[in-house]
Amino acid sequence: MTTATQTTSGLRVMISRDEIAKRVHEIAQQINKDYAGEKVVLVGVLKGSCLFLSDLARQIALDTTFDFISVSSYGQGKISSGEVKLAKDVDTPLQGRNVIIVEDILDTGLTLTYLTKLMEASQPKSLKIAALLDKPSRRLKPIQADYFGFKIPDEFVVGYGMDYAERYRNLPDICVLENAGETER
Ligand code: PRP
Numbered sequence: 487m488t489t490a491t492q493t494t495s496g497l498r499v500m501i502s503r504d505e506i507a508k509r510v511h512e513i514a515q516q517i518n519k520d521y522a523g524e525k526v527v528l529v530g531v532l533k534g535s536c537l538f539l540s541d542l543a544r545q546i547a548l549d550t551t552f553d554f555i556s557v558s559s560y561g562q563g564k565i566s567s568g569e570v571k572l573a574k575d576v577d578t579p580l581q582g583r584n585v586i587i588v589e590d591i592l593d594t595g596l597t598l599t600y601l602t603k604l605m606e607a608s609q610p611k612s613l614k615i616a617a618l619l620d621k622p623s624r625r626l627k628p629i630q631a632d633y634f635g636f637k638i639p640d641e642f643v644v645g646y647g648m649d650y651a652e653r654y655r656n657l658p659d660i661c662v663l664e665n666a667g668e669t670e671r
Contacts, residue, residue, distance in 0.1 A: 500643060501636055501660040506618075509635040510538070513616060514545030516633060517586065525549040526584045529576060531601065532556040533655065534590035537647040538618045542588065553578055559597055568626075570600040580608040590647045592617040592634070595627035602629070619643065619660070 517526070525548065530539040532554050543550060556574035587601055598615055605613055617631035623640050644650050645657030654663070 496664050497644070497654075497657070497661040498664060499659045500638065500641070500662050501646075503646075503658040506635070506646060506660065507541070510541045510618075511545055513633045513635060514542055517542075517616070518547050521548055521584055524584050525551075526586055527551045527553055527578070527580065528586050528588050529580075529605070530554045530588045531590075531597065532574070534647045534649070535588045535618075537655075538590055538616075539588045542616065551578070553580075555601065557597055557600065568594075568596060570596050572604065580605055580610045582609070582611050584612045585610040585614070586633075587613070587615045589615065589617040589631075591619040591621065591643070592629070592631050593621050593624045595625050595629040598631075599627040599629050618646070 526546070528539055528543055528546075528550060530536060530552065533556075539552070543552065553576040554574070555572075555576050557570050558573050559570045585605060587598065587605065589598060592598055592615070598617070602613060602615070614632035615629075616633040618635040620631055620634045620637045621640060622637060641662045642650070643660050644654035644663045645659050645661045647655050648660070649655045650663050654661070
């Protein structure tokens with residue numbers, strides 16, 4: 487089958503859709519086990535987490551709700567300003583709930599450090615992080631995901647929700663965007 491990934495020049499598959507599906511299934515199984523008999527709320531961080539959240543949620547066999555939050559961190563440029571701002575808060579109270587923040591990638595850790603502090607202030611029953619990708623070599627803040635899919639090297643990745651200038655989010659595989667220059671993902 488010819489895919490968008492294979493026909494778009496400058497893209498190299500790093501993690502295939504089959505590898506993603508297998509790992510997402512494993513993460514969901516772990517969540518099912520860890521929260522057996524409990525309710526969870528998945529809080530997706532827009533926009534990059536949307537495909538991961540939708541695939542993960544369909545494999546979670548718990549009483550589950552969704553919410554979404556949005557932050558802006560990098561402004562217009564390619565280099566992070568290091569500043570994270572809340573653009574959209576969750577719609578429902580998190581107090582007393584089992585919250586899992588769902589992220590596509592944990593990079594410098596600035597976003598998730600900001601979000602965990604913000605959400606802890608709401609006094610959830612529990613708070614964990616599920617990040618599909620982890621790029622530990624880029625970390626500026628000492629934060630780790632409770633559930634992660636893949637540790638990756640410092641290459642700029644797109645697809646499966648992740649973008650370059652808003653493009654490529656729809657690619658089913660996680661791909662390296664070659665010749666992307668000085669970037670932060
Ligand atoms: C990406 C990603 C995380 C954040 C991780 O979001 O989705 O939210 O960067 O980086 P950090 O660990 O260095 O903070 P981005 O700002 O690209 O927005 P998007 O999800 O809308 O693509």
